[in-house]
Amino acid sequence: MLARRRGTTMLLYDFPESGNCFKVKLLFAHLGLDYERRDVDPFDVVQKRELLGGLNPVRRLPTLVLDDGRPLAESNAILFYFAEGTEYLPADRYERAQVVQWLCFEEFSHQPYLATARLWAMGGDPPSAEERAMRMRGGEMALKAMGRHLERRRFLVGERYSIADIALYAYTQFADESGFELDGHPAVKAWLERVAAQPGHVPLAGLRGDADARVP
Amino acid sequence: MLARRRGTTMLLYDFPESGNCFKVKLLFAHLGLDYERRDVDPFDVVQKRELLGGLNPVRRLPTLVLDDGRPLAESNAILFYFAEGTEYLPADRYERAQVVQWLCFEEFSHQPYLATARLWAMGGDPPSAEERAMRMRGGEMALKAMGRHLERRRFLVGERYSIADIALYAYTQFADESGFELDGHPAVKAWLERVAAQPGHVPLAGLRGDADARVP
Structure with missing residues (x-):
């Protein structure tokens, strides 16, 4: 994985098999958003404390660091943040x-x-x-x-x-x-x-690895 | 309880001891919103199906009917709806x-x-x-x-x-x-x-009954 360019690209703490991480990556694919991924073992409490401790009080995946360095957690909250103002969240x-x-x-x-x-x-x-x-x-x-x-x-x-x-x-x-x-x-x-069947849909397997992190 | 004046007052399907119902009533108290309540027994599956069946696919409490007759469910979603545009939900x-x-x-x-x-x-x-x-x-x-x-x-x-x-x-x-x-x-x-200690805070006991449904 590329080193993170702080302040330029979002960083997603990810577990490739996770449905919650999948939600975020699917919306990012729909929106054409660029991000970097870092794999975290959801069962490794020490790793989670080290990597996520200062970012997410619950230390769960996904945890996202925005391009300005601010953290956001809970898959559905991340969906909400990025969908605001797009066709994926109603204006009504x-x-x-x-x-x-x-x-x-x-x-x-x-x-x-x-x-x-x-x-x-x-x-x-x-x-x-x-x-x-x-x-x-x-x-x-x-x-x-x-x-x-x-x-x-x-x-x-x-x-x-x-x-x-x-x-x-x-x-x-x-x-x-x-x-x-x-x-x-x-x-x-x-x-x-x-x-x-939605345009731009990507199955979980297609969102797993680094090569697919940026879906065209 | 007063008969419901359809199209004029919101109707909250409520269980007075419920923390989820309390959330909604506390925000309504803060906002000074008028509503009517109807008690529902959360353990009575038949009553819940009859009263909530057409309003909430999960048939849980609280379930709210807006003053225009449209239903809204899930306590936190009801909070979100009414807090938008007020001091209780950040504009940022x-x-x-x-x-x-x-x-x-x-x-x-x-x-x-x-x-x-x-x-x-x-x-x-x-x-x-x-x-x-x-x-x-x-x-x-x-x-x-x-x-x-x-x-x-x-x-x-x-x-x-x-x-x-x-x-x-x-x-x-x-x-x-x-x-x-x-x-x-x-x-x-x-x-x-x-x-x-927030201004306008009402404890659960104060939001229990009809007499207190409209908190000044």
């Missing part, structure tokens, strides 16, 4: 609040279940039967809520692709391989296909 | 994103632990020892993250009271009675006192 106040509504839904009612189930599917420490059942139940409820909403809609807010869709796509795209049955949620499945 | 783009950062932190890294521990303390179904340990550990980490940030700051963002403080105050105010030891987090404790 009510629709903007609806986007925030879905970002909050993603944080509280979706990610704790679908991201955790994905971690287990990827070989993370297996949970107790009780915890697995709780997480799978929560994930099913989240997919049902999305399905109810998407039954008569093309996108989550205002019938246009926005950061609400990017945020929810991040872990919903892996629902099947995380142990959920998307066939039972046809409206969600159709929405996933609409998101993946 | 970076600070606004920092507020969203703390709203996301509250949803993912704070509320699942502190709100759940409070529910148990209030007599909710007791969890397994494993789950209780997991939730208490997560709550401690959230309080530590807040403490690190607040050590050299008066408020969470921009040294001014904002909806980030309202959102985090909601469940942090009950940390002690939920089994956490705030004495171990002196910066958080001092911040709680600063929030409670």
Whole structure:
């Protein structure tokens, strides 16, 4: 990786397999934003404290350093910052609040279940039967809520692709391989296909490495 | 309760003991906004489906119906909607994103632990020892993250009271009675006192009933 040119290029502390990091990189690809990446092991507490300690009180990924050196954390907050004033965040106040509504839904009612189930599917420490059942139940409820909403809609807010869709796509795209049955949620499945068909969409694998950090 | 005058007054589906509902009512009190309340039992799935089904895909409280009949859900999204353009949400783009950062932190890294521990303390179904340990550990980490940030700051963002403080105050105010030891987090404790000392602050008990729904 190139040395960071302080004050000129953003630096993203990244874990290439992370859905939360994917959100940010997908929006950056849509917006054609240039940035540098630094891989961080999300399970290495010492490395996280050293690298992220002064930037993010929670020391989670992604953590971003803006080109002026100021830090910003929480994937959905980074989405919000860069989407303001672009087509990816509605200019209408009510629709903007609806986007925030879905970002909050993603944080509280979706990610704790679908991201955790994905971690287990990827070989993370297996949970107790009780915890697995709780997480799978929560994930099913989240997919049902999305399905109810998407039954008569093309996108989550205002019938246009926005950061609400990017945020929810991040872990919903892996629902099947995380142990959920998307066939039972046809409206969600159709929405996933609409998101993946957006101009400029890049799959997670395409956003993994340095060579792809700047997507043309 | 007065009958709802459709198209004139907002309607808040409320659970008076809820920290999430408290957030909204506290901001409404600060802003001097008029609204009607309707109590909903958060544990009554049938009632929630009937009352909230067409308004909020997740059927959680609070759910708000705006004065023009449009619904808005997720406490932090409701805060965001009403704070825009007021002193409770910074006009600066970076600070606004920092507020969203703390709203996301509250949803993912704070509320699942502190709100759940409070529910148990209030007599909710007791969890397994494993789950209780997991939730208490997560709550401690959230309080530590807040403490690190607040050590050299008066408020969470921009040294001014904002909806980030309202959102985090909601469940942090009950940390002690939920089994956490705030004495171990002196910066958080001092911040709680600063929030409670804000002009126009109303404690949860003061926002409970119809008589207090409109706070002068």
